[in-house]
Amino acid sequence: MSNQAVSTTVNGDPVQFVCDPRETLLDVLRDRIGLTGSKEGCGTGDCGACSVTVDGRLVCSCLVLGVEAEGKKIETVEGIAEGPNLHVLQEKIIEHAALQCGICTPGILVAAKNLLEKNTNPTETEIRYWLAGNLCRCTGYDKIVRAVQAAAEDLRKAG
Amino acid sequence: MAFDTQTEKQFKYIGTRPKRQDGVDKVTGHALYGADTYKAGMLHGAIVRSPHAHARIIKIDTSKAEALDGVKAVVTRADFATGLTGENWNILENIMADKTALYDGHAIAAIAATSNLIARDAVKLVEVEYEILPHVTDIKEAISEGAPIIRESSIEANVPPDHHKNITRRFECGKGDVDVGFAEADLIVERDFTTEAAHQGYIEPHACLAHMTADGKGELWCTTQGHYNVQRICAALLGMETSQLRVTASEIGGGFGAKTTVFIDPVALALSRKANRPVKMVMTRSEVLRATGPASSSWSTVKVGMKKDGTITAAQATYRLQGGAFPSAPSESPAQVTFAPYDIEHAEMVGLSVMTNRPKQAAFRAPGAPMGVFASEQVLDEMAQELGIDPIELRLKNAAKEGTRGVHGPTFKRIGLIETLEAAKAHPHYSIPLKENQGRGVACGFWFNFGGSTSVSMALSEDGSVALSIGTPDIGGSRASMALMAAEVLGIPYEDIRVTVADTASLGYNDNTHGSRVTYAVGLATIEACRSAVKEMCKRAALKWGIDEEAVSWEDGYAKPSGPNAGDFEPLPLKAIASEMTKTGGPINGHFEASPNTAGPGFATHLVDVEVDPETGKTTVLRYTVVMDAGKAIHPDYVEGQMQGGAVQGIGWALNEEYVYGKDGRLQNTVFLDYRVPVASDLPMIDCVIIEVPNPGHPFGVRGVGETSIVPPLGAVANAVSNATGVRQTDLPMSPPRVLKGILEKQKANG
Numbered sequence: 001m002s003n004q005a006v007s008t009t010v011n012g013d014p015v016q017f018v019c020d021p022r023e024t025l026l027d028v029l030r031d032r033i034g035l036t037g038s039k040e041g042c043g044t045g046d047c048g049a050c051s052v053t054v055d056g057r058l059v060c061s062c063l064v065l066g067v068e069a070e071g072k073k074i075e076t077v078e079g080i081a082e083g084p085n086l087h088v089l090q091e092k093i094i095e096h097a098a099l100q101c102g103i104c105t106p107g108i109l110v111a112a113k114n115l116l117e118k119n120t121n122p123t124e125t126e127i128r129y130w131l132a133g134n135l136c137r138c139t140g141y142d143k144i145v146r147a148v149q150a151a152a153e154d155l156r157k158a159g
Numbered sequence: 160m161a162f163d164t165q166t167e168k169q170f171k172y173i174g175t176r177p178k179r180q181d182g183v184d185k186v187t188g189h190a191l192y193g194a195d196t197y198k199a200g201m202l203h204g205a206i207v208r209s210p211h212a213h214a215r216i217i218k219i220d221t222s223k224a225e226a227l228d229g230v231k232a233v234v235t236r237a238d239f240a241t242g243l244t245g246e247n248w249n250i251l252e253n254i255m256a257d258k259t260a261l262y263d264g265h266a267i268a269a270i271a272a273t274s275n276l277i278a279r280d281a282v283k284l285v286e287v288e289y290e291i292l293p294h295v296t297d298i299k300e301a302i303s304e305g306a307p308i309i310r311e312s313s314i315e316a317n318v319p320p321d322h323h324k325n326i327t328r329r330f331e332c333g334k335g336d337v338d339v340g341f342a343e344a345d346l347i348v349e350r351d352f353t354t355e356a357a358h359q360g361y362i363e364p365h366a367c368l369a370h371m372t373a374d375g376k377g378e379l380w381c382t383t384q385g386h387y388n389v390q391r392i393c394a395a396l397l398g399m400e401t402s403q404l405r406v407t408a409s410e411i412g413g414g415f416g417a418k419t420t421v422f423i424d425p426v427a428l429a430l431s432r433k434a435n436r437p438v439k440m441v442m443t444r445s446e447v448l449r450a451t452g453p454a455s456s457s458w459s460t461v462k463v464g465m466k467k468d469g470t471i472t473a474a475q476a477t478y479r480l481q482g483g484a485f486p487s488a489p490s491e492s493p494a495q496v497t498f499a500p501y502d503i504e505h506a507e508m509v510g511l512s513v514m515t516n517r518p519k520q521a522a523f524r525a526p527g528a529p530m531g532v533f534a535s536e537q538v539l540d541e542m543a544q545e546l547g548i549d550p551i552e553l554r555l556k557n558a559a560k561e562g563t564r565g566v567h568g569p570t571f572k573r574i575g576l577i578e579t580l581e582a583a584k585a586h587p588h589y590s591i592p593l594k595e596n597q598g599r600g601v602a603c604g605f606w607f608n609f610g611g612s613t614s615v616s617m618a619l620s621e622d623g624s625v626a627l628s629i630g631t632p633d634i635g636g637s638r639a640s641m642a643l644m645a646a647e648v649l650g651i652p653y654e655d656i657r658v659t660v661a662d663t664a665s666l667g668y669n670d671n672t673h674g675s676r677v678t679y680a681v682g683l684a685t686i687e688a689c690r691s692a693v694k695e696m697c698k699r700a701a702l703k704w705g706i707d708e709e710a711v712s713w714e715d716g717y718a719k720p721s722g723p724n725a726g727d728f729e730p731l732p733l734k735a736i737a738s739e740m741t742k743t744g745g746p747i748n749g750h751f752e753a754s755p756n757t758a759g760p761g762f763a764t765h766l767v768d769v770e771v772d773p774e775t776g777k778t779t780v781l782r783y784t785v786v787m788d789a790g791k792a793i794h795p796d797y798v799e800g801q802m803q804g805g806a807v808q809g810i811g812w813a814l815n816e817e818y819v820y821g822k823d824g825r826l827q828n829t830v831f832l833d834y835r836v837p838v839a840s841d842l843p844m845i846d847c848v849i850i851e852v853p854n855p856g857h858p859f860g861v862r863g864v865g866e867t868s869i870v871p872p873l874g875a876v877a878n879a880v881s882n883a884t885g886v887r888q889t890d891l892p893m894s895p896p897r898v899l900k901g902i903l904e905k906q907k908a909n910g
Contacts (some may be wrong), residue, residue, distance in 0.1 A: 020276055027275075036195040037188015039412070041362040042444040046831035049362055077188035086186065094182035097796035100635035100804065101186035103192060103363040103412025125840075132840040135831065137360045138414050138635060139800055140807030141839040 008069040010035065019066040026050045028066035029076060037077040037106045041135065046066030051107035052076045058114040060133075077106035080113060089113055089151040090159075098147035100138035107134050111114035112148045120155045122148075163858040171715070172646040173859060176796045177653050179639040181410070193366030193382030193409045194441045201368070202231055202271040204430050204440035205278035206423070208284045208450060209260030209267055212516040212824025213294035213307065216258055216287060219268055220348035224284040229277040229765040232361035232434035233285075233690040235268045239429060240398035247395045249485050251521040254396075254422055260289065261309070261484035262448030262516045263825040271430040271438045294516040294537035294824040297354075298458050298481040301325045301515045313486040326479075327486035330494055332567050333505075340473025340505025348542050351460050352534040354873065354891040355817035356481070358453040359523045360808075360836045363412020364442040365451065368387035369427035371397075373435060378427055382411050384418040384632055385671025390663045404428075407662040408632040415808070416522030419671045422451050445829040452521025453818060454490045455480035459534035461497075469548045469556045471539075473505040474498045474566065478531050481513045482520040488512040489522075493531025495567035496870070498578050499605040500762060501557040506566040516824055522673065525606045525866035529809060529873045533891065536602040536874030541887060550601040550878070551584045554764075559685040575788030575852030576603065576762035583764040583850050588784045597770045597781065598883025604765070604870025608758035608863035609674025614667030615684035615779070616644065616750040617692060621741070623734035625649065627688075628661040629681050630669030635804075635865070637677045641685050643793050644859065650716030651733055667752055675863025678793055679758050679854070685753040686858050692749030699743045700731045757856020763787035765806060765875040771883040778814055778880055778897025784846040788855040790862030801864045803845040804823030809872025810836040817892045 003018045010033060015131045017032040024043075029052070038061055038062045041047035045060040052061045053075040054068075080087045088110055092098070108131065113131045115122060122130065127148050128141070136144060175275065184190040221233045236257045243251055248718065256265045267287055272278035275424030293307040300306055313327045322329065341347055367381035375398065383389050386406040394401040411418060422442045431438040440449070457480050464473040482488025498506055504869045510527075543553040558577050564570045583589060583601070593599060616628045627645055637666040638658040646653045670676065694714045700718035701708035704727070712721040717730040740747045766784040773778070785802040792798040815835040828834045853860025877888045886901035 014296065020274075022276055030195075031197075031275075036186070036191070039192065039363065040194070040441070041364070041412075042831045044830045044832060045442065047362055047444075077186075081187055086183070090183075090186035093186050095179050097179070097636065097800055099178070099182075099185055099796075100797070100800050101361070101363070101413045102181070102190055102412055103361075105185050106188045107708045109186060124844075128839040128842070132838040135360075135362055135836055137362055137415070137808070137836060140803035140837075140845050141842055142803045142845045143796070143800065145839065145844070 004067050006070045008072055008074060010074045011076060021065065021067050023065050023066040024062050025064040026061040026071055028069065029061060031150055035076055035078050039103055039106060041103065048111060049104050049107040051110040051134065053110065053114060058111055077109055080109055087113065088154045092147040092151040096143045096147035096150060098139065098143040104134060104136040108136065108144060116152055116155055120152050122152060161856045162853050162860055166671060170647060170663050172643045172653055173235050173791065173793055174795065176794060178644060179636050180658065181638060191525055192363055192412050195367050196380050198368060198370060198437040201437040201439055202273060202434055202820055203275040203278045204269055204271045204427050204438045205282050206266045206426065207268040207282050207287065209256065209263065209265040211291055212263050212293060212296060213287055213292040214260045214289035215292060216256060216260060216267065218288040219289055220286040221268060223286065224270055224281040227277065227281045227284060230270060230281045230446065231273065232430050233268060234426065234433055235431045238627040239396050239425065243395065247392065249487065250392055250420060251396050253485060254425060262518050264446065264518060266450065269426045269430055272346050296515050296517055296820040296824055298456050298479060298513055298515065301481065301513050309484050309516065309624045313514065325516055326511050328490060330491035330510040331508065332494055333507040334566060335505035337473045337475045337505045337507045341464040343472040345467045346545060347462065347464045348538050349462035350538055350889060352889045354457045354530040354533055354539065356453040356456040357523065357812040357816045358448055358834060359415035359417040361413030361415060361417065364444060365422050366441040366446045367427050368437060368439045369424065369431045370437040371432040372427055375399060375403060379406045379424060379428065380409055381406065381424050382409050382418060384411065384414040384634060384673055386632065387630060387663055387668050388419065388671050389421055389424055392421050393425045393428055397428050404587060404661055405664045409658055411632045411634050415524050415527060416633055416673060417452055419522050419673045420464065423715045429710050444831060447697040448829045448834055449826050450518055452519050454523035455482050455520045455527065459531060461534045461538045463538050463542060464541050465546065467546060469546060469553045471501055471503050471557045474503050475507045476535065476575060477509045477511065479511045479513050480527060480774035481517065483517040484514055485519040486512060486514060488520055489527035494529025496528040496605055497531035497535040499565040499567055500559055500560050500603045502563045503566055508566060509884050513745065520527065521643045524805060524808065524869040528604065528870045529812065531669050532602060532604055532870050533873035533877055536871065537877050537881065537887065540878040551580055554603055555580050561605055566728055571760065573852060573855050574760055574762055575850050578850045578852055579762055579764040579786040579788055582768055582850060583784065583786045586766065586784055586848065588766050588782060588846065593768065596769060596883055598879045598881065600767045600875040600877065600879030600882065602765050602871035602874035602878060604763045604867055606675065606761045606867040606870055607678045608679065608761050610680045610755040610758045611674060611676045612668055612683045612754045613680045614669055614752045615681060616666055617686045617748060619690045619692060619737050619747040620742065623651065623655065623737040625656045627653065627656055627658045627685060628666050629658060630661055630666045631672040631677050631681050632660055633799060634672050636794065639797065640678050640682060640793040644682050645689050648686055648693065649733060675761065675865040676758065679857055679861045679863050682793065682861055683755055683857055687751040688749040691751065692747055695747050696733065696736045699736050699740065704728045743849040759790050759854025759856055759862035761788060761862050761864065763867045763871055765871040767879045769874045769876065769879040769883055771880060771898060773902055775893035776902060778893060778898065780843055782811055782843050784848065785868060786848040786850060787864060787867060788850040788862060789850050789864050790857065791851055791860035792849050793851060793861060798849055798864050799847040802847045802868045805868025806845050806872050807842060810876055811874035813873045813891060814893050
């Protein structure tokens with residue numbers, strides 16, 4: 001199959017690329033656009049390390065084809081901070097030592113941000129079920145859940 | 160390096176919880192892991208794997224693959240060194256089959272092409288002719304009559320001839336006379352237990368970028384727990400000089416032991432050598448599960464004798480560990496570890512390593528210990544119940560302490576087992592009432608901990624900031640711990656120290672990040688490297704003041720005149736000494752190299768409450784408390800992280816995780832959907848209690864904490880499920896169908 005040209009928006013920037021129709025959005029983000037923050041842990045949509053949003057919807061980018069990005073707005077972990085200012089979730093992940101190796105962190109951040117955009121007052125159970133698609137093998141999730149709770153509290157205070 | 164009592168009460172930085180220095184890189188997606196680098200002209204590598212569990216390789220025809228547009232190189236075993244022996248031969252045999260495919264997923268050939276898609280297309284074009292051989296994947300079947308013999312030449316000399324030919328190693332340890340011990344017992348219990356293989360399950364698959372150039376030099380970027388080890392093994396397998404290969408460790412996305420060896424790195428180097436271009440290789444998750452090492456599966460037999468008051472009179476056990484088609488299953492570990500927490504006069508332990516047609520087992524956090532403890536801690540639990548003794552009291556009654564000679568041989572110095580038991584007993588968790596279908600489990604665990612060869616170097620900058628170079632990949636926040644220890648010795652802020660994991664050409668040899676050794680051994684080396692720089696700084700101050708260097712002391716970042724000169728001169732801060740260093744004698748650096756062997760043993764007690772649904776057999780973990788002796792917690796957040804992470808990996812191993820092989824010898828659960836590690840919604844918060852009984856062999860008292868945390872949970876969860884259901888859980892995983900079967904059988908037996 002011949003390569004296809006795609007125009008899309010990634011973290012607010014207009015982006016064009018050419019890809020094989022078999023390439024996933026994750027392949028394209030990493031290998032064509034150079035955004036390696038999204039990780040491939042499984043390639044089957046089970047681990048969530050490749051989580052991004054497409055037009056605001058949380059997806060595993062390993063389950064989306066690159067060509068499907070045409071005309072869409074993609075947000076990745078690289079777009080969460082505003083310049084030098086970290087997002088409160090990023091701050092809380094660091095403060096709470098909610099990462100050890102850090103490979104799951106980009107996906108956790110993208111997924112948790114998506115949750116807090118919908119609900120700034122999630123219960124512990126809601127956080128745990130929302131993040132159930134994001135595997136972390138290092139932390140046992142305790143500190144991750146606490147970091148998300150702390151970020152939510154800050155967001156509520158900021159109102 | 161003895162414990163430095165003077166520092167005990169004066170810590171300024173140790174024990175605080177500053178932000179890790181690689182935090183921003185890791186929350187913004189900029190940290191570079193194994194698969195995150197690229198080189199101009201880079202090719203992509205992919206591996207042809209055996210679909211058979213055991214087969215003779217008759218012919219490999221790569222002509223169609225080589226004819227595909229974009230394919231630049233194909234390698235087979237013929238492209239690697241010959242004449243290797245010992246573990247180097249085993250590793251080569253595992254990463255690229257020679258005459259026989261030994262397990263489903265065994266590498267047969269590899270291809271480098273201009274894209275990943277072309278490389279994977281080309282894999283499908285390689286035609287391999289196999290003669291299928293009989294196989295065995297189950298540990299009990301492997302040592303039964305009629306099982307195919309995997310490799311008789313691997314049997315070690317001390318294995319008696321009457322043992323099955325798939326038993327390659329026999330290890331024994333113990334003390335006293337178990338016959339005497341059992342004769343003294345009022346109660347004897349003997350049980351059999353099995354556990355399945357569990358994968359380390361790091362989220363980052365193995366990945367590397369290799370570049371061999373025409374002059375015979377090589378560069379390798381890879382995700383690893385030890386780049387010096389990668390360098391040594393790859394050089395041997397490629398037949399090159401070690402120093403001609405420079406290895407740089409990427410950020411590492413989890414390892415838990417399995418990234419202490421190599422799988423694809425030598426293959427990528429061989430492809431690069433042949434194609435004369437850089438080659439990147441990244442494993443898929445299926446490849447990780449099929450062809451990298453999980454922990455051993457096991458079959459244990461444990462017999463314990465006890466007096467009515469709970470005193471253990473004898474312990475006897477045989478631990479059989481399956482390590483795949485290679486002779487390396489760590490069967491000596493459960494033999495040494497499982498009864499080490501207890502003061503037992505008569506003990507006899509045997510470990511047997513068993514070969515099957517499975518991938519070569521790899522280290523997984525306290526290798527061999529969790530499955531042994533699953534067995535021993537359950538027998539103790541059953542006996543405590545039989546005798547009507549509280550399970551913590553039973554353990555306290557027999558607990559090892561300073562001066563106890565362990566069943567594995569050594570006599571313990573200062574250890575903290577009793578402190579963990581007392582803290583668990585006093586914890587509110589232990590007195591929460593349980594409801595119907597709920598059960599509580601207690602288990603203790605021990606791990607040796609390790610020192611290992613270590614080199615550390617620090618360099619002072621003219622502005623007074625410090626660069627610290629270590630050679631152990633940072634897998635869980637160790638750069639933060641090193642910076643804290645350096646800050647403590649130098650007396651400068653944590654933020655003024657930048658810690659880098661140096662490549663193999665920039666720092667002397669370091670053993671892997673393994674054996675719970677980094678905070679202990681690399682920490683010790685960091686302290687000593689900084690102390691050597693402090694000595695030099697004192698010398699420079701002495702020179703300036705015209706006094707003896709012995710008359711200068713170092714306090715909180717300042718050189719101060721002491722003794723008869725006390726108060727004679729204004730103290731000199733580190734920054735002032737640094738700014739003048741090039742004029743006062745040259746650069747000021749510190750370094751330290753050693754192989755410290757004073758690691759303090761680690762002990763832990765775990766408490767867990769579960770609820771088992773009697774209709775489905777599903778277990779829910781209600782609450783979990785980890786009590787562990789850390790010696791001295793340098794950065795308590797990351798100590799807790801080790802405690803929580805180890806406990807949760809143990810919960811997964813106990814309840815969900817297993818390798819499922821079909822009758823055809825093929826692995827049936829090769830994706831995370833089917834190999835189910837714990838997810839956030841499976842778990843409660845994991846409570847931590849850090850106990851600090853200083854290790855007498857470290858200046859600040861540090862004990863390793865990475866591995867002990869996974870030793871008790873299999874036994875603790877099994878005790879909890881057994882107590883919730885009234886059915887002793889002898890086999891892992893305690894999946895809902897298995898637990899339900901036990902419940903139904905019990906109901907039937909009770910009428």
